[in-house]
Amino acid sequence: MVSVILLGAGNVASHLFEAFYNAENISVTQWYNRSLKKLSSYKNKVEITDDLNNLKAANIYILAVSDDAIAELSKQLPLKDQFVVHTSGSVNVYDLDKKHKRGVFYPLQTFSKDTSMDFANVPICIETINKSDYHILKELALNLGSPLKKVNSEQRRVLHLAAVFVNNFTNQLYRIGHEITESQGAEFDLLKPLILETAKKVQDISPYMAQTGPAKRNDKKTIKKHLNSLESLHHQDIYNLLTSSIQQTHGRKKL
């Protein structure tokens, strides 16, 4: 049994709480947030607190708070030689105060408030400064049914950067698809199965192999037609840049 104290009450903390609460060999000893408002609806399931001086003993303290708050909160903790981890993709493990045994428990996934998450689909990237703390993170991930990967701070930073491309930027392309269709009398909904299939394809084959379309074929006639029918200059810029990116990747043209 691993005993956990959670700190923070945002997206990640909430999903972790639900997952820990339902896992067999994990008990959540206490849940802290700087204000009790977001925690009060959980008070029948777990002890809640807004006072750091009330923190109990546990095998691990998980800081699931905003990146900018991690260093400061870890300093404020009235603990010594306890195992303290954060959940961020971009914060260095050494940003945690050195009075703690330090580590990282980074769930490489996108969480949002109202959608539930199957942790089998959440790779956990873990790092510890002391080898001897590793088994605690491993047991947490195993009990959640999550894939587990040892990743150092540098690799984690790279993954987080790549995640911006495949998650935030991809989502913005969906948004542009939405703008183009709805502003010109077509239905965005018709694109949804294509969006899903595009993501499924690269589960099995590389994005390189999966590429198709006018840019890859260097179909100049279609590219020109597309550029002419894009009403927004800004969409044209994105069309041009990603078209030449595809052509660079597939050897059609030097940039």
Place this chain on the structure above:
Amino acid sequence: MVSVILLGAGNVASHLFEAFYNAENISVTQWYNRSLKKLSSYKNKVEITDDLNNLKAANIYILAVSDDAIAELSKQLPLKDQFVVHTSGSVNVYDLDKKHKRGVFYPLQTFSKDTSMDFANVPICIETINKSDYHILKELALNLGSPLKKVNSEQRRVLHLAAVFVNNFTNQLYRIGHEITESQGAEFDLLKPLILETAKKVQDISPYMAQTGPAKRNDKKTIKKHLNSLESLHHQDIYNLLTSSIQQTHGRKKL
């Protein structure tokens, strides 16, 4: 029972053949391609031909050939007043020779050779010049279990353009994620669940609502760190352009 003659032997024709072959109320009378090579392995399942003068009678002739070949092939067909459709997202219905009854049967999905396709996930966009031909396309889609949508040539063109953004360009962002991770010692595989979840999210909520990340939060520190750690100028350009696109959408900044 709808009788179909397929023309072309590429990705779309092959997937359509499998789906029609397995559907209850559709029979494939004949399958034409300009060379028999790609068809010969099917010769026990269907009559194959490479001679347009051998074409039989059927309820519908489906031209699943390259966009550039559609007009010419439709002209060459030794038919008159038969129902002839193409499967393209970007070719006008009037590009088919006017000696035919004309229509479009556009499957809005990405097909590739070795992956099978569940046609329940393939919205079919259909168009006919004569109302009376509509029911044939409807029966085909119904028998495949595909969602069906009446879409005129202008709307189809817009959908095809939006598909380039959500499919080809998105796939290129996956490719860049691949380049960034593998060139800097991290594993692309760890991003795959995130890629899938990003696509799943917009099945239920709008891309606008689904957006997260440093660009949306206008987190200048992280954006600067990311730009500094991108080794390729070209990746930096894409990072900058899509970051300002997100900020424009979410009112952070005028472009």
